[in-house]
Amino acid sequence: MAARTAFMQGNEAILEGALHAGARFFAGYPITPSSEIAELASTRLPARGGVYLQMEDEMASMGAVIGASAAGAPAFTATSGPGFSLMQENLGLAAMAEVPCVVVNVQRSGPSTGLATRPGQADVMQARWGTHGDHPSLVFAPASAQECFDLTVEAFIWAERLRTPVIGRADVVVGHLRELVALPDPEDGRALASRPRPQGPPDDYCTYRPGPDGVPPLADFGSPYIVHLNGSMHDERGYPSADPAQAGRLIQRLVAKVQARVGEMVAVRHFRHDPPEGAPPRPAVLYVAYGSTARAAREAALMLAEKGVPARLLQLKRLWPFPDSEVEAAALEAGLTVVPEMNLGQVVLEVERVVGKRRPVWSCAKSNGEPITPDEILARTLEVVGA
Amino acid sequence: MERFEALLSGSGGQGMILAGIVLAEAAVRQGLNAVQSQSYGPEARGGASKSEVIVSSGEIDFPRVTRPRVVLCMSPQAFERYGRTAPPGALVVVDSSQVGDTGGGGGGCDSRLVRVPITALARERAGRAVAANMVAVGLISGLSGVLERGAVLEAMRRHVPRATQEANERALQAGLEVAESVAAGAAEGVAVGGARGAVAVTAAGRDGSGARQG
Numbered sequence: 001m002a003a004r005t006a007f008m009q010g011n012e013a014i015l016e017g018a019l020h021a022g023a024r025f026f027a028g029y030p031i032t033p034s035s036e037i038a039e040l041a042s043t044r045l046p047a048r049g050g051v052y053l054q055m056e057d058e059m060a061s062m063g064a065v066i067g068a069s070a071a072g073a074p075a076f077t078a079t080s081g082p083g084f085s086l087m088q089e090n091l092g093l094a095a096m097a098e099v100p101c102v103v104v105n106v107q108r109s110g111p112s113t114g115l116a117t118r119p120g121q122a123d124v125m126q127a128r129w130g131t132h133g134d135h136p137s138l139v140f141a142p143a144s145a146q147e148c149f150d151l152t153v154e155a156f157i158w159a160e161r162l163r164t165p166v167i168g169r170a171d172v173v174v175g176h177l178r179e180l181v182a183l184p185d186p187e188d189g190r191a192l193a194s195r196p197r198p199q200g201p202p203d204d205y206c207t208y209r210p211g212p213d214g215v216p217p218l219a220d221f222g223s224p225y226i227v228h229l230n231g232s233m234h235d236e237r238g239y240p241s242a243d244p245a246q247a248g249r250l251i252q253r254l255v256a257k258v259q260a261r262v263g264e265m266v267a268v269r270h271f272r273h274d275p276p277e278g279a280p281p282r283p284a285v286l287y288v289a290y291g292s293t294a295r296a297a298r299e300a301a302l303m304l305a306e307k308g309v310p311a312r313l314l315q316l317k318r319l320w321p322f323p324d325s326e327v328e329a330a331a332l333e334a335g336l337t338v339v340p341e342m343n344l345g346q347v348v349l350e351v352e353r354v355v356g357k358r359r360p361v362w363s364c365a366k367s368n369g370e371p372i373t374p375d376e377i378l379a380r381t382l383e384v385v386g387a
Numbered sequence: 388m389e390r391f392e393a394l395l396s397g398s399g400g401q402g403m404i405l406a407g408i409v410l411a412e413a414a415v416r417q418g419l420n421a422v423q424s425q426s427y428g429p430e431a432r433g434g435a436s437k438s439e440v441i442v443s444s445g446e447i448d449f450p451r452v453t454r455p456r457v458v459l460c461m462s463p464q465a466f467e468r469y470g471r472t473a474p475p476g477a478l479v480v481v482d483s484s485q486v487g488d489t490g491g492g493g494g495g496c497d498s499r500l501v502r503v504p505i506t507a508l509a510r511e512r513a514g515r516a517v518a519a520n521m522v523a524v525g526l527i528s529g530l531s532g533v534l535e536r537g538a539v540l541e542a543m544r545r546h547v548p549r550a551t552q553e554a555n556e557r558a559l560q561a562g563l564e565v566a567e568s569v570a571a572g573a574a575e576g577v578a579v580g581g582a583r584g585a586v587a588v589t590a591a592g593r594d595g596s597g598a599r600q601g
Contacts, residue, residue, distance in 0.1 A: 007415050117427055177450050178408060178423040180415055292450070299448040374449050 002182035010148040010174045011036035017152025020189035025075035027053040027064035034106035037078035058083035062090030072220035076102035092131035097229040098163040106175040109369040118369030119172040122343035136258040139167045139320040141290045156193035173292035207238040214257035267323040271313040273305035283335025284310035299374035340364035390443040397461030402520030407438030412542035414442040518558035525562020
């Protein structure tokens with residue numbers, strides 16, 4: 001139940017979501033188009049006993065976030081492309097040392113400093129593979145101010161439960177969009193995001209001895225428990241280990257602990273738009289889209305249905321782990337799939353992997369700092385359906 | 388209601404983004420759906436600034452303006468960029484205190500152009516040029532045919548400092564008055580004597596005939 005509604009920007013909703021989920025620490029280096037998150041965190045967090053730290057750069061920001069989280073505080077940062085690139089090294093540390101944290105990347109047009117205030121969605125693969133080595137990746141992509149709130153809460157829940165970094169991946173269009181957001185009662189957020197903590201005697205505690213769900217309980221720095229966080233390959237105590245069997249097990253567990261829970265996570269949203277009654281039957285067109293582009297695709301789907309073609313939209317709210325089964329089911333039900341995105345074609349590769357040769361998959365790519373419009377998606381669709 | 392889209396353009400510091408927020412919040416207060424978005428350059432002041440507002444009784448999917456009913460241009464650059472390319476059906480509103488040359492007219496053949504001394508009106512009625520954005524809010528809300536004065540006033544009060552509230556209310560009122568005369572004149576596509584005789588509505592065909600009136 002919504003306790004109140006407010007007209008707010010996507011970035012503001014991200015901050016509200018973080019506070020609702022119990023965030024107590026933010027460290028960051030403001031960057032367009034994510035700066036509103038840092039700005040608001042600088043007043044809202046201290047007002048409720050939390051901490052805001054303006055750091056000297058994004059590498060240090062990630063370091064501070066990891067440290068605060070290790071001390072027990074749900075922690076996050078917000079950035080955009082150039083800063084997200086700088087965070088990759090410590091993002092890997094958070095994954096390997098299993099320190100919960102949330103990193104928000106409000107994407108802009110790249111590469112490098114690119115177009116600072118213009119939209120892009122070209123950081124999809126970076127969010128998956130930006131840091132080196134095999135590692136888990138959990139990424140959510142909001143398409144509205146409401147989803148900015150909801151998915152930030154979701155990000156904190158899974159970061160804490162699974163002891164892993166989670167990436168919230170908005171884009172400028174959504175981050176700077178103002179619309180109505182339903183905010184739940186603050187009490188509903190209590191204990192939503194909580195990490196497993198050790199229960200037994202401190203002498204028996206091992207930082208990396210997994211519980212039944214593959215997630216090791218995490219003691220706070222400064223508690224009676226001794227914590228050995230380690231970014232190098234390590235044993236259950238957190239001591240360095242070069243044992244191949246140990247290394248193989250650890251890598252497998254890091255990925256499996258996330259994969260095992262995808263069924264409980266937010267994944268997709270379905271939209272169906274059918275032609276007016278009496279239209280001759282035709283195979284449906286499926287759009288697979290995410291972030292602000294999903295909204296353009298929805299409007300394109302409405303226009304397509306009016307033209308007599310059944311249109312479906314599968315909005316991906318979670319990008320990684322990729323929702324394979326949902327995409328497969330939707331694609332096989334349709335005649336063909338079109339993947340609009342603000343990059344030269346990244347998610348389309350995943351859709352092709354899932355669908356294989358069973359149905360045609362088309363890319364609708366645009367990468368020039370301008371959002372894709374419904375008209376552009378419709379034009380591309382009519383081109384590939386041969387209408 | 389029919390979906391209402393407005394594009395507000397100017398340069399950084401003119402308050403286009405705030406104007407868009409006030410319009411959208413007013414719509415939300417009336418129980419309608421509204422979105423406001425913005426795009427701007429990397430500068431804090433100057434540079435191009437654009438604010439977009441969509442109001443609808445239905446769900447709003449694509450949140451960017453594609454078929455604006457009103458295109459506001461508060462600087463010469465904004466006019467060149469958004470006024471000249473305004474799609475058919477749009478009413479191009481130009482701040483004649485800021486934009487001298489509108490020769491050649493607005494965009495599409497059936498878009499219309501109206502010159503309103505928005506900044507001068509703000510100075511005259513509110514005593515401050517920075518209230519020009521609230522003149523624009525009054526003007527656009529009046530032209531929308533859906534936004535109510537009370538809702539706009541309330542939304543505005545939430546965002547302006549208490550000390551400037553009265554001045555901003557006068558600016559808003561000036562804009563609403565201009566909207567009435569524009570609506571009356573625009574229907575005929577001819578020049579009308581508007582607020583203080585300073586408003587001109589013209590047909591803005593590609594030949595730009597009459598576009599310099601006012």
